[in-house]
Amino acid sequence: MTATTPRARDLGLGTGTLPTGSHNAITDVPGIRVGHTTVTAPPRVHSGVTAILPEGIGPRAPLPAGFFAGNGYGKFIGTTQLTELGELETPLLLTSTLSAFRVADALVGWVLEQPGAEAVRSLNPVVGECNDGLLSDIRSRPVGEDHVRAALASANTGPVAEGCVGAGTGMSALNFKAGIGTSSRVLPLTGREATLGALVLANFGGTLRLGSRTVTPADLGLPVPPPLPDTGSCVVVLATDAPLDARRLTRLARRAVFALARTGASYSHGSGDYGLALTTARTTAPLVPDADLDPLFTAALDAVEEAVLNSLLAATTTTGPRGDVRHGLPAAHLLRLLNG
Template sequence: MEQPSLPQRPSAPARPRSRDLGIVIGTAAPGPHNAITDVPGVRVGHTTVRREPDVHSGVTAVVPDLVGPRTPLPAGVFTGNGYGKLIGTTQLAELGTLETPVLLTSTLSAFRVADALVGWMLERPGCEEVLSLNPVVGECNDGLLSDIRARPVRQEDVRAALDTASGGPVAEGCVGAGTGTVALGFKAGIGTASRVTDLAGRRRTAGVLVQANFGGTLRVLGRALTPSSVGSGTPAPGPDAGSCMIVVATDAPLDARQLTRVARRAVFALARTGAAYSHGSGDYAVAFGTGSPTAGPVADAELGPLFEAVLDGVEEAVLNSLLAATTTTGFGGRTAPALPADRLLAALAAPPR
């Protein structure tokens, strides 16, 4: 019997996050929810599409308030390794503006999701006369655990994620676009974090959300950790490849060029987590701003604290995506083990080998 696709509303996390375990990355404090939604005017929605045993997929929507073709937000994009399908990249890079929410999903569902996003946008107030629209949709390949060829994400799933997007805590792990993803040998998924920092004399927030699905060897606080070293059993099967989609939001008044610099740091941060940046990896970051540069642009020389905030935030978001995820057996009987929090702490406490 088919199970329905379900919007995943934010709730208190069932599994510990990085900071719950005392694993603190960097010195800047997080926002109230340690999530991308700590940036004012940013909401997140998920629809999880799961039909046991073969389908583990979904869609995640990062929705900035008021974004649209008539009210675009300044934005930048950076490609670390371009083996991916980030729909809308060229216009975003050319014009430096974001016209729609940023949606994440499964590789072969990305095109259907983009079409559904266009339909949803055209129905928004103020879009009655719109004749051109640039949807931004990123993807990761969840074919290890999900029947990717079924293209299970439908228009109604996209609309549900958009319509239920909200502020506050963000569901992480095996939800939305992270339902079937795997990273660093473990079951992964969606992760998020934020940092509040001083920028040019003003308190500013940077929030990140990741869809983690990449290869390499997990590093936590600089320590390399394999599934065997933390006692989680056999690592998830598959080649040392995959992808990571990163969305960065900030209320700092930056222009598109500066936001592109921010996006670069987001991709650089994956190296801290042990990313391999392999041939088959699609590593992308989209960064957008909710603060108007006309309010007083920030000089490039003053961007250091924001760069550091994004580096720390991405590192923590990836770890949160792993800690929140649960062991999943999917398509073809393949299994991706969860990262056990107690054994992670024991491995970190043990003397380095």
């Protein structure tokens, strides 16, 4: 994302009626920071790592979390313990499939060095991945420890860079170049206001859908990429400051994956479609009753849909090591099509 790159809301394509937070990003949730390290050596390597760092998280201070696999064709490290205990005890990192294991090891090393972790003998690193092998030399496993530490060190609470950055550098979705996207919503809950933010690592198959209309590269005057197996993945991370337990957060994580259908996702055999939801609420306040979760569900659906659109609009055309090309979604062409 640059100062001149329009986002979905700038084009009148914001979703839903709930207001956004000040940055329209996952970092609008108090205590959430995001950092990226981008690893490139064109045309061979387009990869990286993205860190989502909740304030104060650690093996001695886990946060409630829920996880949902819409289609489990992936290598989401650490999810069995997360599902069993309903707790996230490390920052969440996103990267390329074959780099995920190096990234997880680097995350373990970083956590063990943190103050208060001197006696830790076991921890559960959580690392999500998507396959960037179309546009990057995935077998080179280019993301290493220094990149992980840089992403964690750069994590901040301001606007979040989108598109071809961090883990999203080599990703594509819906026949366009994609990557990282984010959005947020501020919503009313019983007796209080809450914020929900979404961050997507978009890399999935299907045909882009805007409302009832489908949009293909040909519709925008772009070259049509050759047909490929309908594979890919999407990791969606939701964060909120609403007081929720792991069971309620798992219900919320399901909506993160459901929301991809609005954008045209195909949920194919070879796609890993995952949702992870966490709360930063460290409070004794009563949990949100199940009957009052609807505003959070609505916020999740709208924020995820808009985050995917933001990932497409921010991405730039990229050529991979074998000559494969995925074009960014050109805002001007898109508006002409929609208004024509």
